[in-house]
Amino acid sequence: MHAFHPLSDVGEVFIPAQFRELASDDIPLRHFTDGNLGQLDRIFKHLRRGGVAVLSGQWDRIVEVLDYAERKKKELAPRIERTKRRRDFNRRDKRANPKESASAILMCYADGAGKLQIDPPPNLPYLLELVGENPDANEGCPFLLPIATVQKLKTALTQVYPIPALCTSLVAFENVLPPRSQETIACFQDGLRAIKRHLPQRAEVLEVGCGSGCLTLLAVQELGDLEAKIRASDLLPEAVATTRYNVTRSSNHTGLIQLLPAADLFEAVPDGHRFDLIIFNAPWVVSRARNRAELAIHDEGQGIVGRFFDEVPDYLKPSGRILLGYADASGTNALQNLESIISDAGFGVESRHTKRVATHRSKRKWEHIMVYELRKCSTP
Numbered sequence: 001m002h003a004f005h006p007l008s009d010v011g012e013v014f015i016p017a018q019f020r021e022l023a024s025d026d027i028p029l030r031h032f033t034d035g036n037l038g039q040l041d042r043i044f045k046h047l048r049r050g051g052v053a054v055l056s057g058q059w060d061r062i063v064e065v066l067d068y069a070e071r072k073k074k075e076l077a078p079r080i081e082r083t084k085r086r087r088d089f090n091r092r093d094k095r096a097n098p099k100e101s102a103s104a105i106l107m108c109y110a111d112g113a114g115k116l117q118i119d120p121p122p123n124l125p126y127l128l129e130l131v132g133e134n135p136d137a138n139e140g141c142p143f144l145l146p147i148a149t150v151q152k153l154k155t156a157l158t159q160v161y162p163i164p165a166l167c168t169s170l171v172a173f174e175n176v177l178p179p180r181s182q183e184t185i186a187c188f189q190d191g192l193r194a195i196k197r198h199l200p201q202r203a204e205v206l207e208v209g210c211g212s213g214c215l216t217l218l219a220v221q222e223l224g225d226l227e228a229k230i231r232a233s234d235l236l237p238e239a240v241a242t243t244r245y246n247v248t249r250s251s252n253h254t255g256l257i258q259l260l261p262a263a264d265l266f267e268a269v270p271d272g273h274r275f276d277l278i279i280f281n282a283p284w285v286v287s288r289a290r291n292r293a294e295l296a297i298h299d300e301g302q303g304i305v306g307r308f309f310d311e312v313p314d315y316l317k318p319s320g321r322i323l324l325g326y327a328d329a330s331g332t333n334a335l336q337n338l339e340s341i342i343s344d345a346g347f348g349v350e351s352r353h354t355k356r357v358a359t360h361r362s363k364r365k366w367e368h369i370m371v372y373e374l375r376k377c378s379t380p
C-alpha cells in the first residue's frame with residue numbers, strides 16, 4: 001500500500017496511513033466535482049464496482065451523496081466486506097475496527113496547504129495532524145480523508161468541555177482524552193500551587209502527553225507570574241494539534257507555550273535540554289490499548305510509566321520536580337507497583353494531592369485520582 005496515488009485531475013494525492021487500506025493500490029480512485037455530485041447513480045456504480053469516490057464541492061450535496069450511499073448500503077455490502085476483510089487482516093485486534101459503513105469509501109480532499117475542498121470550508125486547522133500524521137507527511141501534495149472523518153471533526157468543534165478552573169472551554173478531537181475530569185484538574189492545580197515556591201523565575205516546564213492541552217494551559221495560568229516557559233508534546237499528532245487548537249483559542253499567553261512535534265515520551269526534547277518541572281498525567285489503566293483512543297488511558301504492564309521513570313532523570317535539572325497524575329482504577333497492586341517504579345528511579349514523594357471520584361470505568365463505584373509531587377532523593 002503506497003502513501004501517494006494519482007487522482008485524475010488533481011494529480012498525486014497523499015493518503016494518511018489510517019485510511020490506506022480503504023484505498024489500496026488496486027482500488028480505483030475517481031474524483032467527482034460539484035458539477036456531477038447530482039449524478040448519484042454514476043457515483044454509486046463506481047462504489048459498487050469496488051472504487052473509492054473522492055467528492056469535492058458543496059458540503060450539503062456531499063452529505064446527500066453520503067446519505068444516498070448509506071440508504072443503499074446493503075447493495076454495497078459485498079464491496080465493504082472486501083475492504084473490511086483486508087483491514088481485519090492488517091490489524092492485530094479485530095475489535096478495534098470502527099463500525100464499517102458506506103461512508104468509509106467516500107472521501108474528500110484537502111489541498112497541499114490543508115484547505116478542505118468543500119464549500120463552505122470548515123475552520124479545521126492542522127488537518128493532517130488531526131488524522132494522525134506529522135504536518136509535513138503529505139510532502140506538499142493534496143491529501144484524502146473519509147467524509148465520515150470530516151463529519152466527526154466538524155462535530156468535535158461544536159462539542160465543548162467547560163473547564164471552570166481555566167474560565168474557558170476546550171475541544172477534544174478524535175482519539176484525544178476529553179478534559180471531563182474537573183477533579184484531575186483540581187489535583188494538578190493544587191500540585192502546581194504547592195510546587196511553585198520551589199521554581200525559579202522563567203522556570204522551564206515540560207508536559208509529556210498533553211492530550212487536549214488542559215494541563216499545559218493550567219501550568220501557564222498557575223505559573224504565569226514566574227513567566228514559566230511551557231513545552232508540550234504527545235505521542236499522537238492529533239493530541240498535539242488539539243493542544244495547539246485549544247491554546248490558540250483560549251490563551252493570551254501563547255508566547256509562553258511551545259508545542260514540540262508528536263513523539264514518544266522525551267524524543268522531541270532538544271538534546272541536552274533539562275527542565276525545572278515535568279508534568280505527566282500518565283495512562284492509568286493497566287491493560288493493552290486496542291486502538292488509538294485507548295492510548296490515552298491504557299498502559300500495558302505499566303510499560304509507559306516505567307519507561308518515563310527510566311528516562312526522566314536525563315531531562316530534569318538537579319533540583320527539578322515531577323508532577324505525576326495517576327488513578328487506582330487497576331487496583332492496589334498497580335498502585336504499589338507504580339510507587340516501586342518511582343522509588344527505584346530514585347525519586348521521593350514530597351506530597352500527594354488526591355480526590356475520590358465516582359467511576360463507570362471499572363467494577364468498583366469509586367476510584368482515586370492522585371497527583372504525586374516528586375523530587376530526586378539526595379544521595380547519602
Ligand SMILES: C[S@@+](CC[C@H](N)C(=O)[O-])C[C@H]1O[C@@H](n2cnc3c(N)ncnc32)[C@H](O)[C@@H]1O
Pocket residue numbers: 176177178179208209210211212213214215233234235236239263264265281282283284295296297304
Ligand atoms: C491520561 S492522558 C492525559 C492527557 C492530558 N494531559 C490530560 O490530562 O487530559 C495521557 C496522554 O499521554 C499520551 N501518551 C500515551 N503514551 C505516550 C507516550 N509513549 N509518549 C507520549 N505521550 C503518550 C496519550 O496520547 C494521552 O494524551
